[in-house]
Structure formats: structure tokens, C-alpha cells
Amino acid sequence: MKGIIFDVKEMALHDGPGIRTTVFLKGCPLRCKWCHNPEGLHQASELMFKYSLCKGCNRCRKECEHPECKPFARCVRACPEGLLQIVGESIEATELAARIEDGAKILGDSFGGVTFSGGEPLMQWKFLLETVKMLGKYHLAIETSGHAEKSVFREVLEKMDLVMMDIKLADPEAHKYYTGVDNSLILSNLKELQASGKPHIIRTPLIPGITDTEENLRRIECIVGDSKWERLPYNKLAGAKYGMLGLKYELD
16 A cells, blocks of 8 residues: 655654654644644645745756656756655555564664654544554654544544644634644543553644634643643744745745
């Protein structure tokens, strides 16, 4: 079974316990206005172009026979400055598992496990489950928005050793305005997670004037209850990649 990923980060230290490999799966049902991984929003491969450094040589505009370049009408390999990058790799679950396994062997007992992130990894849940089937001996974690059908959320939850789940905004209307969806499904899945007894961490990104308000944090604290709750600082460089993907960063 094939899936599409946009990064595999080895030696990750902040995505779960120990030294880990974090796999970033492409595609997300949310459209958070502050998203710091915009290359993970769309499930299809796309072109990232560092246009601000382009010298206008137009070498990339010449025809080529590289299959990977055809969808973009320009030769990704031709840029002398390396300003073009295809984001999104189609990969078999067996190949991804083998790649993770190779990294784990190098680290030996120091290897902490595998974390699946995105995008939203639950959008490719069948590929995810096929991959973890081959990685069962390792500690498995997921970083998720929690926005998925309950049956999907439950099935993936059973396979994970740790779930890191975002609760961004308590108010459903504000949640829909800033993320594109309301939070009813997310909060329902949170209850499922809390009732499961599965180790989990709730995370809230602190977006100035949006999620970091006293009222929002107070309401989230009531929702979170006894669950471990982390508040994550805002990444001020979040908007840097938007222009390279032809997107507009709405918080500018």
C-alpha cells in the first residue's frame, strides 16, 4: 500500500520519549491560519520554489524528460541554485517501515520509537496502520488534530503507545473561523481518548491574540481536566514557507 509523505526527520527529540524518527504524512482536513507546515496541507505532491533568490535564468523552463517534473511544467533539476523542490514522496508502507528500521538499527538501544505527524496522519489512516503493522516492536506515537471519524480514531488509537492531540480553541465558532472546521468531532474524540486510559498529552499552540487569550486557555483547561496539558510557543517563522508554495499567510 502506498502513502505520501513530505519528510522523515531522524534524531527527533521533541516528538515523544527518547531519540525518535518522525514521519510527516501529507494532507490535512484543517486549514489553521497559523499552520507552520503548509507543505503538509494538500495530499498531492507540490512544488516549493524559493522565488526570492531566483536570478531569472529560466533554465527550469526548458523541457525535460524527468517524470517527476512533468506535473509542474518546469525542470526541478535544472536550477543552478537548487531553488526548486518537489514536496511529497509516494512510498510503499514496506519501504517506509524498512527506512525507519534502518535508522533504528543505527541507534540501537538509544532509539526511542516512531512518531507519525503531518499534516494530519489520520487522513492516511489505512497507510498508517499498514506501516505500524511492521513496526510493532517500537514505541509508537501520533501527533494529531483529532479530527477524524470516530471509528478511524479508535482503530488508530489502539495501535499507539502515546497520543499527542491538539486542542486549539474551545469556542466552536472561533474554531471554525480559524481552522475551517468546528471542534465537535475533535472534542468527542478527546473524550474517547481520555476514557481509553491510553497515555496522552494535550497540546495548545499559543497563537498571539487567538489561542493564548485568558478566556480560551481557561475554557481549554476545563476541557482537558486531569490530562497532561502542554502549551506550545508560537513559531514566529511560520509564514516563511507560504510564498514558496504560492499560498498567502493570513496572519501577516
